[in-house]
Amino acid sequence: xxxxxxxxxxxxxxxxxxxxxxxxxxxxxxxxxxxxxxxxxxxxxxxxxxxxxxxxxxxxxxxxxxxxxxxxxxxxxxxxxxxxxxxxxxxxxxxxxxxxxxxxxxxxxxxxxxxxxxxxxxxxxxxxxxxxxxxxxxxxxxxxxxxxxxxxxxxxxxxxxxxxxxxxxxxxxxxxxxxxxxxxxxxxxxxxxxxxxxxxxxxxxxxxxxxxxxxxxxxxxxxxxxxxxxxxxxxxxxxxxxxxxxxxxxxxxxxxxxxxxxxxxxxxxxxxxxxxxxxxxxxxxxxxxxxxxxxxxxxxxxxxxxxxxxxxxxxxxxxxxxxxxxxxxxxxxxxxxxxxxxxxxxxxxxxxxxxxxx
Amino acid sequence: xxxxxxxxxxxxxxxxxxxxxxxxxxxxxxxxxxxxxxxxxxxxxxxxxxxxxxxxxxxxxxxxxxxxxxxxxxxxxxxxxxxxxxxxxxxxxxxxxxxxxxxxxxxxxxxxxxxxxxxxxxxxxxxxxxxxxxxxxxxxxxxxxxxxxxxxxxxxxxxxxxxxxxxxxxxxxxxxxxxxxxxxxxxxxxxxxxxxxxxxxxxxxxxxxxxxxxxxxxxxxxxxxxxxxxxxxxxxxxxxxxxxxxxxxxxxxxxxxxxxxxxxxxxxxxxxxxxxxxxxxxxxxxxxxxxxxxxxxxxxxxxxxxxxxxxxxxxxxxxxxxxxxxxxxxxxxxxxxxxxxxxxxxxxxxxxxxxxxxxxxxxxxxxxxxxxxxxxxxxxxxxxxxxxxxxxxxxxxxxxxxxxxxxxxxxxxxxxxxxxxxxxxxxxxxxxxxxxxxxxxxxxxxxxxxxxxxxxxxxxxxxxxxxxxxxxxxxxxxxxxxxxxxxxxxxxxxxxxxxxxxxxxxxxxxxxxxxxxxxxxxxxxxxxxxxxxxxxxxxxxxxxxxxxxxxxxxxxxxxxxxxxxxxxxxxxxxxxxxxxxxxxxxxxxxxxxxxxxxxxxxxxxxxxxxxxxxxxxxxx
Numbered sequence: 009x010x011x012x013x014x015x016x017x018x019x020x021x022x023x024x025x026x027x028x029x030x031x032x033x034x035x036x037x038x039x040x041x042x043x044x045x046x047x048x049x050x051x052x053x054x055x056x057x058x059x060x061x062x063x064x065x066x067x068x069x070x071x072x073x074x075x076x077x078x079x080x081x082x083x084x085x086x087x088x089x090x091x092x093x094x095x096x097x098x099x100x101x102x103x104x105x106x107x108x109x110x111x112x113x114x115x116x117x118x119x120x121x122x123x124x125x126x127x128x129x130x131x132x133x134x135x136x137x138x139x140x141x142x143x144x145x146x147x148x149x150x151x152x153x154x155x156x157x158x159x160x161x162x163x164x165x166x167x168x169x170x171x172x173x174x175x176x177x178x179x180x181x182x183x184x185x186x187x188x189x190x191x192x193x194x195x196x197x198x199x200x201x202x203x204x205x206x207x208x209x210x211x212x213x214x215x216x217x218x219x220x221x222x223x224x225x226x227x228x229x230x231x232x233x234x235x236x237x238x239x240x241x242x243x244x245x246x247x248x249x250x251x252x253x254x255x256x257x258x259x260x261x262x263x264x265x266x267x268x269x270x271x272x273x274x275x276x277x278x279x280x281x282x283x284x285x286x287x288x289x290x291x292x293x294x295x296x297x298x299x300x301x302x303x304x305x306x307x308x309x310x311x312x313x314x315x316x317x318x319x320x321x322x323x324x325x326x327x328x329x330x331x332x333x334x335x336x337x338x339x340x341x342x343x344x345x346x347x348x349x350x351x352x353x354x355x356x357x358x359x360x361x362x363x364x365x366x
Numbered sequence: 367x368x369x370x371x372x373x374x375x376x377x378x379x380x381x382x383x384x385x386x387x388x389x390x391x392x393x394x395x396x397x398x399x400x401x402x403x404x405x406x407x408x409x410x411x412x413x414x415x416x417x418x419x420x421x422x423x424x425x426x427x428x429x430x431x432x433x434x435x436x437x438x439x440x441x442x443x444x445x446x447x448x449x450x451x452x453x454x455x456x457x458x459x460x461x462x463x464x465x466x467x468x469x470x471x472x473x474x475x476x477x478x479x480x481x482x483x484x485x486x487x488x489x490x491x492x493x494x495x496x497x498x499x500x501x502x503x504x505x506x507x508x509x510x511x512x513x514x515x516x517x518x519x520x521x522x523x524x525x526x527x528x529x530x531x532x533x534x535x536x537x538x539x540x541x542x543x544x545x546x547x548x549x550x551x552x553x554x555x556x557x558x559x560x561x562x563x564x565x566x567x568x569x570x571x572x573x574x575x576x577x578x579x580x581x582x583x584x585x586x587x588x589x590x591x592x593x594x595x596x597x598x599x600x601x602x603x604x605x606x607x608x609x610x611x612x613x614x615x616x617x618x619x620x621x622x623x624x625x626x627x628x629x630x631x632x633x634x635x636x637x638x639x640x641x642x643x644x645x646x647x648x649x650x651x652x653x654x655x656x657x658x659x660x661x662x663x664x665x666x667x668x669x670x671x672x673x674x675x676x677x678x679x680x681x682x683x684x685x686x687x688x689x690x691x692x693x694x695x696x697x698x699x700x701x702x703x704x705x706x707x708x709x710x711x712x713x714x715x716x717x718x719x720x721x722x723x724x725x726x727x728x729x730x731x732x733x734x735x736x737x738x739x740x741x742x743x744x745x746x747x748x749x750x751x752x753x754x755x756x757x758x759x760x761x762x763x764x765x766x767x768x769x770x771x772x773x774x775x776x777x778x779x780x781x782x783x784x785x786x787x788x789x790x791x792x793x794x795x796x797x798x799x800x801x802x803x804x805x806x807x808x809x810x811x812x813x814x815x816x817x818x819x820x821x822x823x824x825x826x827x828x829x830x831x832x833x834x835x836x837x838x839x840x841x842x843x844x845x846x847x848x849x850x851x852x853x854x855x856x857x858x859x860x861x862x863x864x865x866x867x868x869x870x871x872x873x874x875x876x877x878x879x880x881x882x883x884x885x886x887x888x889x890x891x892x893x894x895x896x897x898x899x900x901x902x903x904x905x906x907x908x909x910x911x912x913x914x915x916x917x918x919x920x921x922x923x924x925x926x927x928x929x930x931x932x933x934x935x936x937x938x939x940x941x942x943x944x945x946x947x948x949x950x951x952x953x954x955x956x957x958x959x960x961x962x963x964x965x966x967x968x969x970x971x972x973x974x975x976x977x978x979x980x981x982x983x984x985x986x
Contacts (some may be wrong), residue, residue, distance in 0.1 A: 052967075054919070054968075055887065055919045055920040055921070055927060056919055056920050056924075056926075056927035056969065057919065057927075057970065072924075072926070073926050076926065081617065081944055082616065082617065082969070082970055083617065084615060084616060084617045084618065084970060085615075101617075101618075102622060103621065104615070104616075104617055104618040105618055105620075105621040106617055106618045108617075118619070122618045122620070126416075126621070145623070145662045145664070145665060146623075146661040147660075147661050147662040147664075147665030147667050148662070148665060154890045238784075240707070240783030240784045241707060241708060241783060242709050243708070243782070243783045243784060243785075243786055243788075244786070244788045245780050246784070266520075316828075327476075332828065334827075334828060334922075335827070335887070335920060335921045336920045336921040336922035336924075337920070337922055337924065355922070358920060358927070
């Protein structure tokens with residue numbers, strides 16, 4: 009083993025090789041703690057595994073690939089999202105049909121769920137049970153489901169069949185709320201699943217609903233991107249066959265009805281929506297807009313324009329956005345929301361796609 | 367265990383000292399007909415490796431492993447048997463052109479050749495030529511060209527061959543070849559079938575390679591008719607059909623469900639007329655390529671792509687005298703390509719190349735080549751090349767070549783629905799090479815230094831269109847600079863009944879993105895391989911070795927995403943059970959990855975463990 013390498017090296021005519029291009033500050037080993045900081049998950053690509061980066065809240069410490077560093081193992085592609093409970097982080101990796109369970113502060117692996125999942129997307133934890141949205145097979149629109157996971161054994165115990173393309177999942181008062189972004193095609197519903205009875209109510213919203221959360225008023229807020237159906241087969245000639253608008257819908261969870269709705273102009277397809285201090289921040293293209301949570305209309309003036317935005321989060325008057333790269337580390341930018349100035353940048357996970365505060 | 371290598375290298379050192387005895391000159395008076403006839407003289411100044419049938423027979427598993435163990439070329443493979451592509455000298459996989467009987471067969475859809483979707487079992491000879499070749503072979507001949515040739519012979523003969531093998535992971539291979547000929551007629555036919563479950567254990571894990579089975583069926587018929595002493599007519603037909611499953615990757619390979627089907631057919635008709643001074647070659651070819659991609663093998667729906675190419679070529683050459691020749695190469699191609707997402711697009715191209723070759727007796731030989739294309743989709747640059755060989759003495763020759771080459775955007779680059787960029791134009795590259803060749807009857811050493819500068823390289827990125835952020839689009843943006851050296855040593859040594867053969871390659875490649883100054887991804891700096899063959903009476907054996915250096919997978923060259931280096935070795939032994947003038951029956955065993963090395967070529971896809979293969983080879 010060693011000998012032939014030595015021989016080869018001496019045979020090799022040319023040149024030593026030097027690789028010192030890493031800007032990573034390593035923060036690892038015994039007693040590493042990823043508490044009080046920001047976790048950025050990256051999907052991964054052919055250039056590297058899905059991974060998680062850490063940045064301390066005071067920005068003094070940064071580490072990339074913390075899961076691989078601690079566990080000497082790769083998460084695979086494509087890392088879709090991370091769910092948390094008090095103790096653990098649950099990392100859903102879509103193509104690998106895996107949820108990897110780690111201690112949320114040390115990132116030491118505790119277990120792995122590899123059976124019973126098929127394109128897992130998002131998960132939420134309710135009373136020691138995980139609910140994971142699964143797209144099922146890429147070729148089928150009728151095999152989508154919620155996997156019910158016993159988090160004491162890390163096993164899928166049952167499944168709840170749902171409509172096509174379940175995406176985000178959150179819980180309130182014994183009900184699961186699931187946005188159906190539509191997986192490989194399109195959909196326009198939010199499912200409300202009663203955990204006890206597994207009965208499902210479907211609320212129709214605009215096409216391709218993705219981001220959902222409960223606002224301070226307790227209403228369910230749903231961002232739908234809208235949809236464009238076009239014939240691209242003579243590209244670059246495009247024939248738009250139909251176009252539906254994006255919207256921010258407010259749903260009363262007692263009646264499961266839309267009480268108000270902000271509809272985007274034709275051609276504007278919003279991607280991201282976060283709530284902070286009773287304000288909504290949303291993105292359309294590279295522009296970020298802000299409106300009051302109870303605003304009756306959308307904004308015309310962006311508060312920020314960035315190079316490219318794949319994910320956004322806000323905390324302590326700072327806006328974090330990522331410009332995802334699939335061929336190298338992505339760029340995380342931090343903006344001061346008062347001055348709108350970019351105050352910090354970091355090279356974070358390959359194909360960075362989600363930002364969490366740990 | 368690996369001390370064997372020390373012995374091997376000691377042998378080599380010994381060979382170096384003791385070499386140079388008598389020469390072995392094979393003089394076989396037969397007329398071998400090749401379509402790509404002027405390849406040799408057009409390759410003046412270029413580095414060429416010719417793979418003999420015995421080498422091809424020793425590496426029947428796949429085209430990928432054949433090239434990997436015999437040439438200084440990096441093959442990126444998504445797990446054993448998966449999608450595979452080749453890169454010469456740090457260039458991209460669409461910069462390698464595969465030439466079947468003189469015709470470029472790279473896919474219209476993605477500009478590449480899949481090295482696991484091509485069977486080489488029925489190919490008579492493979493030539494590997496490093497360096498630019500666009501003048502004769504068109505798009506993609508930047509890093510180098512790989513030539514698959516069928517040889518027909520006007521000579522009275524009737525030969526048959528059967529090879530059948532069984533290997534680990536339920537791998538079965540069989541082929542039948544027959545060749546018949548007389549002074550006026552030649553016929554060759556072959557049939558090959560390979561199949562494997564390919565479910566090797568993923569070393570270091572509890573998994574097996576899942577969803578990785580493949581099977582492929584290939585048949586060829588070629589024939590030549592002598593019309594007169596000056597004219598002949600040849601045709602070549604090859605059909606290939608393959609089913610492949612695409613394996614999964616760690617941490618959970620069990621989820622894999624992708625399936626892929628290939629159907630290729632190639633038909634070529636060639637008329638040739640030679641007189642003392644003039645030669646005319648007229649070719650007509652019809653080629654189709656089709657793929658079906660199933661994202662889930664359990665579901666009947668699939669994506670497909672198909673292309674159909676008509677090619678007409680007129681090659682006229684005139685010999686001013688024995689040593690001076692001018693060659694005109696006129697080609698018209700019409701390609702229709704479509705997929706389930708792209709309506710039929712037609713591309714026509716007219717090309718004219720002129721090649722002037724001259725040999726100044728004993729001093730040196732050179733050629734000058736120019737080519738202009740007229741393409742219906744975009745402007746193709748005027749390209750040219752020069753090559754020269756200067757003998758310093760009867761053993762040493764200096765090789766020089768310089769060329770400008772191109773690769774055109776593929777159909778996917780141009781027309782991919784919602785993402786293709788119709789404003790793309792061809793990538794171009796300029797390159798130069800200086801080589802030194804030392805040849806004796808038993809030894810061949812070739813050393814070269816190369817430099818390749820490419821610009822306007824087509825790169826897909828998620829922000830390719832500033833108006834549509836997040837949408838992946840290709841643009842002519844990258845500039846690269848590759849330089850390096852290659853060394854090849856071939857040695858043949860006989861001592862009584864003992865015969866040794868050695869072929870070794872080493873390459874050092876420094877390929878950089880000129881804009882970011884980072885090292886290009888999936889380009890190992892070091893590649894070394896060798897084959898050592900030994901035969902004694904009825905026994906023969908070979909040892910194959912490959913070292914593949916570390917490489918980066920991400921453009922910022924971070925080491926946590928680097929693929930570590932690996933080295934693997936294979937060994938094989940053959941015994942001739944029967945040898946008569948008309949019959950030859952041998953039995954052999956091959957062990958791949960003898961040291962059970964854990965290695966990966968693509969991230970999270972461990973390659974096969976130690977595995978076995980037994981075969982019989984019957985010639986009659």
